[in-house]
Amino acid sequence: MSKAIVLFSGGLDSTTCLEIARSEGFEPCPLVFSYHQRHSIEVEAAEKIISKLGINHYLTLKVPLQEIGGSALTRDMEVPEYSDAEHGSEIPVTYVPARNTIFLSYALGWAEVLGSSDIFIGVNVVDYSGYPDCRPEYIKAFENMANLATKKSATGELTYKIHTPLIYMSKGEIIQKGIELGIDYSWTHSCYDPDENGLACGKCDSCVLRKKGFSEAGMEDPTLYRE
Amino acid sequence: MSKAIVLFSGGLDSTTCLEIARSEGFEPCPLVFSYHQRHSIEVEAAEKIISKLGINHYLTLKVPLQEIGGSALTRDMEVPEYSDAEHGSEIPVTYVPARNTIFLSYALGWAEVLGSSDIFIGVNVVDYSGYPDCRPEYIKAFENMANLATKKSATGELTYKIHTPLIYMSKGEIIQKGIELGIDYSWTHSCYDPDENGLACGKCDSCVLRKKGFSEAGMEDPTLYRE
Numbered sequence: 001m002s003k004a005i006v007l008f009s010g011g012l013d014s015t016t017c018l019e020i021a022r023s024e025g026f027e028p029c030p031l032v033f034s035y036h037q038r039h040s041i042e043v044e045a046a047e048k049i050i051s052k053l054g055i056n057h058y059l060t061l062k063v064p065l066q067e068i069g070g071s072a073l074t075r076d077m078e079v080p081e082y083s084d085a086e087h088g089s090e091i092p093v094t095y096v097p098a099r100n101t102i103f104l105s106y107a108l109g110w111a112e113v114l115g116s117s118d119i120f121i122g123v124n125v126v127d128y129s130g131y132p133d134c135r136p137e138y139i140k141a142f143e144n145m146a147n148l149a150t151k152k153s154a155t156g157e158l159t160y161k162i163h164t165p166l167i168y169m170s171k172g173e174i175i176q177k178g179i180e181l182g183i184d185y186s187w188t189h190s191c192y193d194p195d196e197n198g199l200a201c202g203k204c205d206s207c208v209l210r211k212k213g214f215s216e217a218g219m220e221d222p223t224l225y226r227e
Numbered sequence: 228m229s230k231a232i233v234l235f236s237g238g239l240d241s242t243t244c245l246e247i248a249r250s251e252g253f254e255p256c257p258l259v260f261s262y263h264q265r266h267s268i269e270v271e272a273a274e275k276i277i278s279k280l281g282i283n284h285y286l287t288l289k290v291p292l293q294e295i296g297g298s299a300l301t302r303d304m305e306v307p308e309y310s311d312a313e314h315g316s317e318i319p320v321t322y323v324p325a326r327n328t329i330f331l332s333y334a335l336g337w338a339e340v341l342g343s344s345d346i347f348i349g350v351n352v353v354d355y356s357g358y359p360d361c362r363p364e365y366i367k368a369f370e371n372m373a374n375l376a377t378k379k380s381a382t383g384e385l386t387y388k389i390h391t392p393l394i395y396m397s398k399g400e401i402i403q404k405g406i407e408l409g410i411d412y413s414w415t416h417s418c419y420d421p422d423e424n425g426l427a428c429g430k431c432d433s434c435v436l437r438k439k440g441f442s443e444a445g446m447e448d449p450t451l452y453r454e
Contacts, residue, residue: 061291068286068333070340091378098336101376105332106295109325113297132381141372148368149328151318154359 001027003057004118004163005107008032010046012210013166015188016178017122018053020165023181026118030058031107035099036066036074041198045189052187061106071096072192079193079201082208091130092205094192100133104142108160112150117158120165127171127209139164171209172216179219186222199226228254230284231345231390232334235259237273239415239437240393243405244349245280247392250408253345257285258334262326263293263301268425272416279414288333298323299419306420306428309435318357319432321419327360331369335387339377344385347392354398354436366391398436399443406446413449426453 006018008030021028032046043060050058066074072093073079079094100121107119123134132138143162152158166174178185190210191200200207202225214221233245235257248255259273270287277285293301299320300306306321327348334346350361359365370389379385393401405412417437418427427434429452441448 059294061294063290064288065336067288068336068340070336091381095378096336097339098332098377101335101372102329102332105325105329108328109292109295109297109323112324113295132378133376135375135381138372138375141368141375145328145365145368145372148362148365149360150325151322151359154318154362 001025002118003027003029003114003116004120005111005114005116006030006120007103007107007122008046008050008058009042010049010188011042011122011190011206012178012185012188012213013122013124013174015049015183015185016174016181017120017166019178019181019183021118021120021163027057028055028120029110029114029116030055031103031110032058032060033103033106034060034062035096036064038073038079039189039192039194041189041194045187045198049187059110063102063106065096065099065102068097079204081203082205091132094129094205095131098133100131100138101142104146104162108146108149111160112152112158115152115158117160118163119160120163122166123164124166124169124174126169127213129205136164136167139167170216171213175213175217175219179217189223195226199224201226228252229345230254230256230341230343231347232338232341232343233257233347234330234334234349235273235277235285236269237276237415238269238349238417238433239405239412239440240349240351240401242276242410242412242415243401243408244347244393246405246408246410248345248347248390253347254284255282255347256337256341256343257282258330258337259285259287260330260333261287261289262323263291265300265306266416266419266421268416268421272414272425276414286337290329290333292323292326292329295324306431308430309432318359321356321432322358325360327358327365328369331373331389335373335376338387339379339385342379342385344387345390346387347390349393350391351393351396351401353396354440356432363391363394366394397443398440402440402444402446406444416450422453426451428453
């Protein structure tokens with residue numbers, strides 16, 4: 001089986017992305033980032049899911065995004081509640097400068113070392129927060145750059161492909177697909193601002209999009225909310 | 228003065244690159260990486276030069292490239308001696324997978340936070356080790372990607388430029404330029420494999436190219452070699 005690097009946060013999207021990679025015949029190698037995210041429970045949750053799925057080949061990297069700052073997810077700005085009026089009108093403060101570029105760059109390095117040409121990322125442009133580094137034109141430009149960047153791409157040994165299986169799916173479709181693939185979504189978390197017990201706020205963009213997804217899919221939402 | 232991020236290792240090339248940025252009217256903001264490089268003296272040397280130059284606005288980031296591995300500079304492979312016969316025939320084991328992509332990605336994030344549209348990197352394709360992520364086509368592809376990646380590029384607030392002032396210069400020309408700009412090259416180091424006292428090996432690619440540069444420039448080499 002060919003190895004594929006899967007950017008993995010333990011959330012709904014990246015867990016579905018991982019199972020899609022597996023269903024396409026790849027051996028998924030999750031790459032997890034501890035980046036001083038407000039939701040530090042994320043890394044624990046991600047590693048727990050990796051263990052439950054019986055995956056041995058993964059990597060958790062500690063990367064200093066808090067030193068760069070500029071985001072409500074890495075500094076002490078407040079995470080705003082979801083607002084229908086504002087949604088889509090501008091990129092929110094939960095945007096983390098260059099996050100996907102930094103994460104994909106590490107994935108590229110690890111892919112080269114593993115001899116893998118495939119990287120999966122669960123970006124989406126339907127039910128999303130408007131982050132620029134989720135758009136297909138961005139992903140294509142990263143792929144072009146990757147194919148000039150490394151020893152194995154320069155010598156023609158590898159041609160990298162950035163897979164984005166969720167990119168045009170609604171949250172409801174993502175959940176339906178995941179359930180077909182046997183995912184237990186009670187393992188996953190999405191909240192940008194969970195409390196110390198891991199209970200989700202139910203109000204941030206990520207929680208609201210997640211709730212909407214379960215409702216669209218006609219499924220019960222297994223998430224534990226704090227109110 | 229506009230700020231510019233300068234990728235900075237304290238070596239001959241990046242020090243020259245920093246002074247070129249300053250001579251072009253930018254306020255240089257050095258970005259230093261501690262990446263478990265074999266030559267850990269590099270970070271100290273870089274910070275010492277930054278202090279001697281009276282620069283206050285800089286950032287040193289600790290990034291886990293050793294977890295990815297795949298290089299003589301981050302793992303325990305031996306650093307080979309320079310060989311004329313082998314030079315240019317293949318990419319050497321001192322290549323670090325995706326290093327410039329990872330470094331430029333952090334620079335992009337920091338640039339966005341500082342409101343800077345300019346990033347300087349001292350890559351060179353004349354007297355170099357054949358690394359793919361030093362080539363102009365790679366740099367251009369990174370720039371294209373950067374201009375789709377961030378909030379400020381997506382909204383048209385910033386258009387990033389990756390400056391590579393050294394790219395077509397010989398090592399001798401780089402040194403001549405630096406001396407015109409007042410650089411004291413005894414502060415800089417280049418060796419891939421210095422000893423515990425910081426003395427250069429005199430035999431690796433980087434030392435050999437540096438020696439050749441001083442000879443071409445008709446200047447005395449201020450480097451302290453261990454034999």
